Amino acid sequence: MVVMKGKILTMLKKRQGDFVSGQSICDSLGVSRTAVWKHVNQLKEDGYQVESVPRKGYRIISSPDVLTSEEIVPLLDTDFIGRNVINHHEVESTNLTAKAEGRSGCVDGTVVTTEHQTGGRGRSGRSWSSSPGEAVQMSIVLRPGTPPATAPPITQIGAAAVAVTLEAMGFAPKVKWPNDVLISGKKVCGILTEMTCELDRIDFIVMGIGINVNVKAFPKPVDEVATSLLLEGGRSLDRRKIAAEVLNRFEPLYRGYLKGNGKTYLEICRRLSWLEGKEISFEKDGITVTATAGDIDEEGRLEVHFPGGSSEKLLSGEVHL
Ligand code: BTN
Structure with a gap:
């Protein structure tokens, strides 16, 4: 039917x-x-x-602005990312659905989209919520076939793809390492990457991307840290085009990374780095420590400089300003 x-x-x-x-x-x-x-x-x-x-x-x-296969696939110029779009009007979380699809053997590059998540998930056990039809909420299933240690940069590739998409639309996005995208210092996009793996090989990765597109308002105090493209640009935007463009920009960055000959995502994350030179805090061995954020190295790690003069490179994790 x-x-x-x-x-x-x-x-x-x-x-x-x-x-x-x-x-x-x-x-x-x-x-x-x-x-x-x-x-x-x-x-x-x-x-x-x-x-x-x-x-x-x-x-x-x-046509309505819905994130279905019929609306997104014609806008793609990818080989495999997003060629199989699975859309549900409402799901608990696209990451959960994508993981189920991954376990059932869906093709590499499958994208799960929805208009509304009833239990959207954020990093560190937080929730992610949006009113129906206002955000781009999608999860990409990736089967890189590489060892688990190769996974952390993939999440930065997602952030880089979103950032250059927004830049091309006239916004001035920044990437907050490792994978938040900000405009005017407020979060406009969050990424939750989850991995299912064997000891030596990734079975599949699910990269969930949430972009606040046409969100009209955020409740207090979230409005101090979150924004939307509508609030920043003053007009509603076509979610289908944004979703497709993120996928179009993601594929070459991801392919380059897998082939080992592409660090374009790093150039983007460095060029648009929000943290460089800022005082940050993060958890180290169960204690909150402060440091100054430095450059992002060739492996996508964030260099941090402690007040005493020592330095360290963070592979992944959450940092606060
Ligand atoms: C964060 O910044 O904490 C990550 C937010 C990730 C939200 C997206 S929306 C699509 C996908 N499905 C989820 O349940 N979460 C991610």
Whole structure:
């Protein structure tokens, strides 16, 4: 049922606003006229504006801003990232769904999207929430086939992909190592990367990306630390284009990293580093310590300089200003 609706939608979208006759849909997909009519009505319920004219057929007038396969895949120029999009209107967490898909053997680069998470998860056991339809919430399943030690930079590649996407849209994003993206010093995107692995090999990684796109307001005191593209830019933006562009920009950065010949993500994270030169604090052996953040090294580690003159490189973790 859902598959047939998707196929009809794809046929209509391919014609870019021109009419497709009901008969040609019936002939191509092997369904009755009544079935086509029912599916078109469902598309209308999903938010598509479809015009039906006797003897001409159906044509799409407008599409809703939803993160479905039919809306995202046509905007991709990737080889494998996002070629399989699994969309659920509502889920507990796209990371949880993506992990289930990963365990069931979904293809490398599968992306799980949703309009609403009922139990969105953040780092360090925090929650991540957003009103329905306001954010980009998606999780990418990656099967790098490499040892677990290669995983930490992958999360920075996600942050770099989001940051350059926002930069190309005219925003001035910063990357807060390892993987938050900020605008005006407030968080606009968070990334939660989870890994399932054997001792010597990653089985799969799930990288969950949450971007506050059309969030109109944050409750207090969250509004002091979080922002959205709507609040920063003053207008609503198309979530489909943002999701697709992040995936388009992620693939070459990720591929370069896996091949060992691409450190472009590092150049981006360094160029847009929010922390460099700032006083930070973080947990070390169960104690909160303070230091000055330095550069990000060739392995994506953050150099920190302690007041006594010694230095250290952090591989991953959470730092606070
Ligand atoms: C953080 O900054 O603490 C990470 C937030 C990650 C949120 C995203 S939204 C999509 C994916 N699904 C989740 O449950 N979390 C991530």
